[in-house]
Amino acid sequence: MANVLKGSGPWAIDTASATAVTTDAIVIDQIVWVPGTSAVATDECKVTDNSGTPIVLFDEFASGASEDVFPQKMNRKQPINGLIVPTLAHGIVYIHLA
Secondary structure, eight states: OOOBOOSSSOEEEOOOOSSOSEEEEEOEEEEEEEOOTTOOTTOEEEEEOOSSSOOEEEEEEOOSSSOOOEEEEOSOOSOEEEEEEEEEOSSEEEEEEO
16 A cells, blocks of 8 residues: 545555655644554654654554554644654554644
8 A cells, every 4th residue: 555645534654754745734633553463562653744853743662463553642733844754664654634
């Protein structure tokens, strides 16, 4: 599956890259990582903005192969400058926009 950034649902990102998913200013409501059954202990998912000094918006580690879900509501409901998913070992990260 390729990254899905359209439609009425959350963005579904399954491919890590140093390239920005978007450079638009966005407001995120929630980030949810579903590592899936192929995950192993220490697998990581990291989400940052793409400013000159990236802030980490989300950084979680899997405990092993499972259907665990790692949700995180965003306390800051302010625009961020773009979005990068530089680390995604397994699974899909869902970006729910506000």
